[in-house]
Amino acid sequence: MTTWIRLATPAALVSTVAAPAYAVQYLSIAQAQKQAFPSATAFAQLDARSWKAQSGGTVLGLIVVDHVIGKHLYIDYTVALDPSGRIKRVDILQYRESYGGEVRDASWLAQFVGKSSASALKVEQDIRNISGATLSSHHVTEGVKRIVAAYGNRAR
């Protein structure tokens, strides 16, 4: 028989840990270029945000860097296109969520978390994974479509 245990009432929620800043650096632009086109010997800059991947005299494709900036979200990402203008891959370079605050009350967590929360929460070091409502990648998907439309015929 499963029983339920109440952890907090609405009144207790006032002291909920607030305002995480969640940031991850996954790849630099150079790393993303190399990962998308491992056999490329050179990346020739096409404009402020795009590079042609070349191997000897052959064009392998194009890589474009773009970003999404929202109220709480900052994302840098790259789109790699093959010479026919089709998407080869999309990589997230940097992800940052910011609410502009600090964790206020880590001791509230200790009530039920157990051992691991004995030390104070170190924002950006301890917050590695967040679960909750599914994060929408809608704006990145729209950005990828715009890049394909703008650069699709320039990847040759």
Add this chain to the structure above:
Amino acid sequence: MATAPDRLRRARPLLGTFVEIAVAHAVPEVMAAAVECAFDSIDRIHRCMSFHDPASDVSRLNRHAAAGAVMVDPWTFQVLETALELYHRSAGLFDVAIAPVLQEAGLLPGPIRARPPEPRGSSADEPIELLPGHRIRFRDRNVAIDLGGIAKGFAVDRALDVLQEHGVPQGLVNAGGDLAAFGAEPESVFIRHPFKPDQLVCQVQITNEALASSGGRLDLVEPSSVARQAIIDPRTRRPPDAIAGASVRASSCLVADALTKVVMIQGKDSAALLNHYRASALVVSMSGEICVTLGWLGGENLAA
């Protein structure tokens, strides 16, 4: 965060969310190859199970499976098998054939069928038939499926398999909050408040298990759209009105992902189903009350 040389962390937009894969304690070449292959497996699931892609198995089934059997990817078949088992065990509360109701509610795109199907009980004729050779047939023209409530969990499980097949000793796959991890090091996971995304409800340690959460979709670019609830109670055809968010811990992410939907709808009455799958849960009610099952806390915490 500085990345240690024996760690690798990558993210890509897949399955309508951000999928992150992190590995550790293997040589860089092995880790890089494992992560690439794991993303490939998620990409395959994305292509098979997207409701939005007209070439996906799901779209082909929704167009043709009422007229005759349609062959699908073995993975799509496997997900539907589990979905039907969950449908029966949850007395119809977990229902992948809810797509027409979601379309009617504006939660999924596409034409609204002339006559949305009547709510089905667990005793009703099975609307989705699983046939030999990975073939699927729908009994009714009004049946349309959406695997959005289960595909992310399945993708996490498959990606984790790939990492382990490559011999990586420590790994984590996180598909927008539905996640699973293996290895000796526990992973800290913070659970976000369902309607205050800047607040955390609690922290849990995940070791060789999965955790999934539901609470609608979160748009951090235009946060005004946070409230959009993508879960519908098949009995009322309305979003659940008592539970704001649910998280489930289970041995597989597929099960954890699917059970969050049932817990969202059923609240504390989901205890028997959670027990059956040896899963534990945390629920946040609309009034802000937070409750967990005994299993969620674990034996150590109870002794303290």
